[in-house]
Amino acid sequence: MAVYSLSQQAAAIGASGTALWELRTASTDRAAIYELGLSGSFPTTSDVFGIGRPAAIGITPTTPVTWLAEDSGASVGTVQGALAWATGPTVPANFFRRIRVFGTMIVQFAFPRGLAVNVSSSVVVWTITLGTTTTVDLYAAGDE
Amino acid sequence: MAVYSLANLTTGTANATAAIELRTAATDRVSVTEIGAFLNAATASLIGIGRPAAIGITPTTPITWLAEDPANPAGTAQTALAWGTGPTAPTNFFRRVNVPATIGAGFVLTFPRGLVIAVSSSIVLWNLQLNSALNCHFVGDE
Numbered sequence: 001m002a003v004y005s006l007s008q009q010a011a012a013i014g015a016s017g018t019a020l021w022e023l024r025t026a027s028t029d030r031a032a033i034y035e036l037g038l039s040g041s042f043p044t045t046s047d048v049f050g051i052g053r054p055a056a057i058g059i060t061p062t063t064p065v066t067w068l069a070e071d072s073g074a075s076v077g078t079v080q081g082a083l084a085w086a087t088g089p090t091v092p093a094n095f096f097r098r099i100r101v102f103g104t105m106i107v108q109f110a111f112p113r114g115l116a117v118n119v120s121s122s123v124v125v126w127t128i129t130l131g132t133t134t135t136v137d138l139y140a141a142g143d144e
Numbered sequence: 145m146a147v148y149s150l151a152n153l154t155t156g157t158a159n160a161t162a163a164i165e166l167r168t169a170a171t172d173r174v175s176v177t178e179i180g181a182f183l184n185a186a187t188a189s190l191i192g193i194g195r196p197a198a199i200g201i202t203p204t205t206p207i208t209w210l211a212e213d214p215a216n217p218a219g220t221a222q223t224a225l226a227w228g229t230g231p232t233a234p235t236n237f238f239r240r241v242n243v244p245a246t247i248g249a250g251f252v253l254t255f256p257r258g259l260v261i262a263v264s265s266s267i268v269l270w271n272l273q274l275n276s277a278l279n280c281h282f283v284g285d286e
Contacts, residue, residue: 032213045186045247048153048184048279050151051151052210053210053214094150094151094207094210095150095151096149096150096151096210096212096281097149097151097180097281098151098152098153098279098281099182099248099250099279100182100183100184100247100248100279101247101248102186102246102247102248103246103247103248105248109180111147111212113147113212114147114212114213115212116212116213116214116215117214118214118215121214
Protein backbone atom coordinates (compact mmCIF):
# COMPACT_ATOMS: atom_id res chain seq x y z
CA MET A 1 0.00 0.00 0.00
CA ALA A 2 1.25 3.45 -0.85
CA VAL A 3 -0.19 6.87 -0.15
CA TYR A 4 -1.64 8.93 -2.97
CA SER A 5 -3.43 12.25 -3.10
CA LEU A 6 -4.85 14.68 -5.59
CA SER A 7 -6.44 18.10 -5.63
CA GLN A 8 -8.62 19.48 -8.37
CA GLN A 9 -10.56 22.66 -8.83
CA ALA A 10 -14.19 22.66 -9.84
CA ALA A 11 -14.60 25.89 -11.76
CA ALA A 12 -18.27 26.01 -10.95
CA ILE A 13 -20.65 24.10 -8.73
CA GLY A 14 -23.15 22.23 -10.85
CA ALA A 15 -26.87 22.04 -10.31
CA SER A 16 -28.44 20.64 -7.17
CA GLY A 17 -28.46 16.87 -7.34
CA THR A 18 -25.28 16.43 -9.35
CA ALA A 19 -21.78 15.22 -8.60
CA LEU A 20 -19.17 17.89 -8.00
CA TRP A 21 -16.21 15.51 -7.89
CA GLU A 22 -15.78 11.79 -8.33
CA LEU A 23 -12.89 9.59 -7.19
CA ARG A 24 -12.91 6.53 -9.41
CA THR A 25 -11.10 3.25 -8.96
CA ALA A 26 -9.74 1.19 -11.82
CA SER A 27 -10.72 -2.44 -12.36
CA THR A 28 -7.41 -3.53 -10.82
CA ASP A 29 -7.19 -1.79 -7.44
CA ARG A 30 -9.41 -1.01 -4.49
CA ALA A 31 -8.73 2.25 -2.68
CA ALA A 32 -9.10 3.50 0.87
CA ILE A 33 -9.67 7.22 1.34
CA TYR A 34 -8.27 8.68 4.56
CA GLU A 35 -9.02 12.32 4.11
CA LEU A 36 -11.26 14.38 1.88
CA GLY A 37 -11.57 18.14 1.92
CA LEU A 38 -12.95 21.12 0.09
CA SER A 39 -12.52 24.85 0.34
CA GLY A 40 -14.01 27.91 -1.25
CA SER A 41 -15.83 31.15 -0.72
CA PHE A 42 -19.54 30.48 -0.69
CA PRO A 43 -21.47 33.70 -1.02
CA THR A 44 -24.92 32.36 -0.28
CA THR A 45 -26.30 30.26 2.51
CA SER A 46 -27.51 27.34 0.45
CA ASP A 47 -24.54 25.28 -0.70
CA VAL A 48 -24.92 21.83 0.83
CA PHE A 49 -22.52 19.01 0.04
CA GLY A 50 -22.45 15.32 0.88
CA ILE A 51 -19.94 12.50 0.56
CA GLY A 52 -21.32 9.18 -0.61
CA ARG A 53 -21.21 6.22 -2.93
CA PRO A 54 -23.15 6.99 -6.10
CA ALA A 55 -25.86 4.58 -7.08
CA ALA A 56 -24.05 4.33 -10.43
CA ILE A 57 -20.53 5.41 -11.35
CA GLY A 58 -20.14 8.22 -13.89
CA ILE A 59 -19.73 7.18 -17.52
CA THR A 60 -17.05 8.56 -19.82
CA PRO A 61 -15.36 11.02 -17.48
CA THR A 62 -13.89 14.07 -19.18
CA THR A 63 -10.10 14.19 -18.89
CA PRO A 64 -9.83 12.37 -15.56
CA VAL A 65 -6.66 12.95 -13.56
CA THR A 66 -4.75 10.14 -11.83
CA TRP A 67 -3.93 10.75 -8.19
CA LEU A 68 -0.30 11.34 -7.28
CA ALA A 69 2.05 9.12 -5.30
CA GLU A 70 3.18 10.97 -2.17
CA ASP A 71 6.35 8.88 -2.27
CA SER A 72 8.00 9.30 -5.62
CA GLY A 73 9.43 5.81 -5.15
CA ALA A 74 5.98 4.25 -5.17
CA SER A 75 4.27 3.00 -8.29
CA VAL A 76 1.93 5.19 -10.30
CA GLY A 77 -1.60 5.22 -8.93
CA THR A 78 -4.71 4.04 -10.70
CA VAL A 79 -7.44 6.05 -8.99
CA GLN A 80 -8.64 9.06 -10.92
CA GLY A 81 -10.51 12.24 -10.12
CA ALA A 82 -13.18 13.55 -12.48
CA LEU A 83 -15.16 16.78 -12.58
CA ALA A 84 -17.28 16.14 -15.68
CA TRP A 85 -18.77 13.17 -17.49
CA ALA A 86 -20.81 12.27 -20.52
CA THR A 87 -23.24 10.72 -18.03
CA GLY A 88 -22.71 11.82 -14.46
CA PRO A 89 -22.77 9.61 -11.38
CA THR A 90 -26.21 9.11 -9.89
CA VAL A 91 -27.30 10.18 -6.48
CA PRO A 92 -26.14 8.24 -3.39
CA ALA A 93 -29.00 6.74 -1.41
CA ASN A 94 -27.47 8.10 1.80
CA PHE A 95 -24.36 10.05 2.72
CA PHE A 96 -21.42 9.31 4.99
CA ARG A 97 -20.94 13.01 5.71
CA ARG A 98 -22.80 16.19 4.83
CA ILE A 99 -22.19 19.87 5.44
CA ARG A 100 -23.78 23.21 4.64
CA VAL A 101 -21.24 25.92 3.86
CA PHE A 102 -21.33 29.70 4.07
CA GLY A 103 -18.59 32.27 3.74
CA THR A 104 -14.97 31.31 3.23
CA MET A 105 -14.56 27.81 4.56
CA ILE A 106 -12.17 24.90 4.63
CA VAL A 107 -13.80 21.54 5.29
CA GLN A 108 -11.75 18.43 6.10
CA PHE A 109 -13.21 15.04 6.84
CA ALA A 110 -10.92 12.27 8.10
CA PHE A 111 -11.50 8.53 7.74
CA PRO A 112 -8.72 7.14 9.95
CA ARG A 113 -9.49 3.52 9.06
CA GLY A 114 -10.20 4.23 5.41
CA LEU A 115 -13.34 4.80 3.40
CA ALA A 116 -12.98 1.86 1.07
CA VAL A 117 -13.87 1.96 -2.62
CA ASN A 118 -14.33 -1.27 -4.54
CA VAL A 119 -12.75 -1.78 -7.94
CA SER A 120 -14.53 -0.01 -10.80
CA SER A 121 -16.50 2.05 -8.31
CA SER A 122 -16.38 5.55 -6.92
CA VAL A 123 -17.04 7.99 -4.14
CA VAL A 124 -18.46 11.40 -4.90
CA VAL A 125 -18.70 14.84 -3.40
CA TRP A 126 -22.32 15.55 -4.19
CA THR A 127 -24.03 18.92 -4.52
CA ILE A 128 -27.15 18.34 -2.47
CA THR A 129 -28.28 21.95 -2.79
CA LEU A 130 -26.75 24.62 -5.03
CA GLY A 131 -26.56 28.14 -3.68
CA THR A 132 -24.42 30.25 -5.95
CA THR A 133 -22.10 28.79 -8.54
CA THR A 134 -18.56 29.38 -7.37
CA THR A 135 -15.13 27.83 -7.55
CA VAL A 136 -14.42 24.93 -5.19
CA ASP A 137 -11.04 23.35 -4.53
CA LEU A 138 -11.15 19.70 -3.56
CA TYR A 139 -8.59 17.14 -2.44
CA ALA A 140 -8.41 13.59 -1.23
CA ALA A 141 -5.71 11.34 0.17
CA GLY A 142 -5.71 7.57 0.40
CA ASP A 143 -4.13 4.19 -0.23
CA GLU A 144 -4.49 1.77 -3.06
CA MET B 145 -15.42 -5.06 13.89
CA ALA B 146 -16.05 -2.91 10.86
CA VAL B 147 -16.46 0.81 10.41
CA TYR B 148 -19.84 2.33 9.64
CA SER B 149 -21.04 5.90 9.32
CA LEU B 150 -24.03 7.93 8.26
CA ALA B 151 -24.92 11.59 7.81
CA ASN B 152 -28.35 13.13 8.30
CA LEU B 153 -29.97 16.55 8.20
CA THR B 154 -31.99 16.82 11.38
CA THR B 155 -35.47 18.26 11.45
CA GLY B 156 -36.39 18.61 15.12
CA THR B 157 -35.02 21.81 16.64
CA ALA B 158 -37.23 22.42 19.69
CA ASN B 159 -35.69 22.84 23.11
CA ALA B 160 -35.56 19.69 25.25
CA THR B 161 -36.00 17.25 22.39
CA ALA B 162 -33.71 14.85 20.59
CA ALA B 163 -32.34 16.13 17.28
CA ILE B 164 -31.17 12.67 16.26
CA GLU B 165 -30.84 9.25 17.81
CA LEU B 166 -28.35 6.49 16.93
CA ARG B 167 -30.10 3.24 17.84
CA THR B 168 -28.65 -0.23 18.19
CA ALA B 169 -30.45 -3.42 17.21
CA ALA B 170 -31.05 -6.30 19.61
CA THR B 171 -28.13 -8.17 18.08
CA ASP B 172 -25.16 -5.80 18.06
CA ARG B 173 -23.47 -3.37 20.39
CA VAL B 174 -21.93 -0.29 18.83
CA SER B 175 -18.82 1.68 19.64
CA VAL B 176 -19.09 5.29 18.43
CA THR B 177 -15.73 6.82 17.56
CA GLU B 178 -16.73 10.15 16.03
CA ILE B 179 -19.69 12.51 16.07
CA GLY B 180 -19.84 15.65 13.95
CA ALA B 181 -22.46 18.35 13.56
CA PHE B 182 -22.63 21.58 11.57
CA LEU B 183 -25.35 24.22 11.65
CA ASN B 184 -27.79 24.32 8.78
CA ALA B 185 -29.13 27.74 9.79
CA ALA B 186 -27.71 30.81 11.47
CA THR B 187 -29.18 29.97 14.85
CA ALA B 188 -26.95 29.79 17.90
CA SER B 189 -27.21 26.23 19.15
CA LEU B 190 -26.47 24.38 22.37
CA ILE B 191 -26.14 20.66 21.80
CA GLY B 192 -25.59 17.80 24.24
CA ILE B 193 -24.52 14.23 23.62
CA GLY B 194 -25.88 11.64 25.99
CA ARG B 195 -27.71 8.42 26.65
CA PRO B 196 -31.44 9.06 26.79
CA ALA B 197 -33.26 7.93 29.90
CA ALA B 198 -35.50 5.95 27.56
CA ILE B 199 -34.95 5.03 23.91
CA GLY B 200 -37.34 6.53 21.36
CA ILE B 201 -40.37 4.41 20.47
CA THR B 202 -41.55 3.76 16.92
CA PRO B 203 -38.90 5.70 15.01
CA THR B 204 -40.10 7.17 11.73
CA THR B 205 -38.26 5.77 8.69
CA PRO B 206 -34.95 5.06 10.43
CA ILE B 207 -31.88 4.75 8.22
CA THR B 208 -29.25 2.03 8.63
CA TRP B 209 -25.71 3.31 8.77
CA LEU B 210 -23.36 2.56 5.88
CA ALA B 211 -20.34 0.26 5.79
CA GLU B 212 -17.25 2.31 4.99
CA ASP B 213 -15.84 -0.79 3.34
CA PRO B 214 -18.37 -2.25 0.90
CA ALA B 215 -16.88 -5.70 1.50
CA ASN B 216 -18.25 -5.69 5.05
CA PRO B 217 -21.75 -6.85 5.97
CA ALA B 218 -24.56 -4.34 6.21
CA GLY B 219 -24.79 -2.57 9.53
CA THR B 220 -27.61 -2.89 12.02
CA ALA B 221 -27.50 0.44 13.87
CA GLN B 222 -29.92 3.07 12.62
CA THR B 223 -30.48 6.77 12.95
CA ALA B 224 -33.87 8.31 13.60
CA LEU B 225 -35.03 11.91 13.39
CA ALA B 226 -38.63 11.44 14.50
CA TRP B 227 -40.56 8.99 16.64
CA GLY B 228 -44.00 8.07 17.82
CA THR B 229 -42.62 8.80 21.28
CA GLY B 230 -39.27 10.57 21.34
CA PRO B 231 -36.28 9.63 23.49
CA THR B 232 -36.35 11.15 26.94
CA ALA B 233 -33.74 13.52 28.29
CA PRO B 234 -30.35 12.19 29.35
CA THR B 235 -29.67 12.76 33.03
CA ASN B 236 -26.20 14.04 32.22
CA PHE B 237 -24.23 14.59 29.04
CA PHE B 238 -20.90 13.28 27.83
CA ARG B 239 -20.33 16.48 25.87
CA ARG B 240 -22.03 19.85 25.52
CA VAL B 241 -21.15 22.24 22.71
CA ASN B 242 -22.24 25.84 22.23
CA VAL B 243 -22.10 26.72 18.54
CA PRO B 244 -22.24 30.32 17.27
CA ALA B 245 -24.97 31.43 14.88
CA THR B 246 -23.11 30.82 11.62
CA ILE B 247 -24.13 28.37 8.95
CA GLY B 248 -21.50 25.65 8.74
CA ALA B 249 -20.18 26.27 12.24
CA GLY B 250 -19.93 23.08 14.22
CA PHE B 251 -17.68 20.44 15.68
CA VAL B 252 -16.20 17.00 15.26
CA LEU B 253 -15.79 15.11 18.54
CA THR B 254 -13.80 11.90 18.74
CA PHE B 255 -14.03 9.02 21.18
CA PRO B 256 -10.76 7.20 20.50
CA ARG B 257 -11.66 4.21 22.67
CA GLY B 258 -15.29 4.21 21.68
CA LEU B 259 -18.51 5.49 23.22
CA VAL B 260 -20.28 2.18 23.60
CA ILE B 261 -24.01 1.67 23.14
CA ALA B 262 -25.53 -1.53 24.52
CA VAL B 263 -27.96 -3.54 22.42
CA SER B 264 -31.44 -2.06 21.99
CA SER B 265 -30.23 1.27 23.31
CA SER B 266 -29.23 4.62 21.87
CA ILE B 267 -27.23 7.83 21.99
CA VAL B 268 -28.79 11.19 21.17
CA LEU B 269 -27.81 14.65 20.09
CA TRP B 270 -30.06 16.66 22.38
CA ASN B 271 -31.36 20.18 21.78
CA LEU B 272 -30.54 22.09 24.96
CA GLN B 273 -32.24 25.18 23.56
CA LEU B 274 -34.06 26.08 20.36
CA ASN B 275 -31.39 25.02 17.88
CA SER B 276 -30.58 25.06 14.20
CA ALA B 277 -31.17 21.93 12.18
CA LEU B 278 -27.90 20.02 11.98
CA ASN B 279 -25.93 18.38 9.23
CA CYS B 280 -24.47 15.69 11.43
CA HIS B 281 -22.78 12.32 11.27
CA PHE B 282 -21.92 9.34 13.43
CA VAL B 283 -18.94 7.02 12.89
CA GLY B 284 -18.42 3.78 14.73
CA ASP B 285 -17.87 0.05 14.90
CA GLU B 286 -20.27 -2.79 15.36
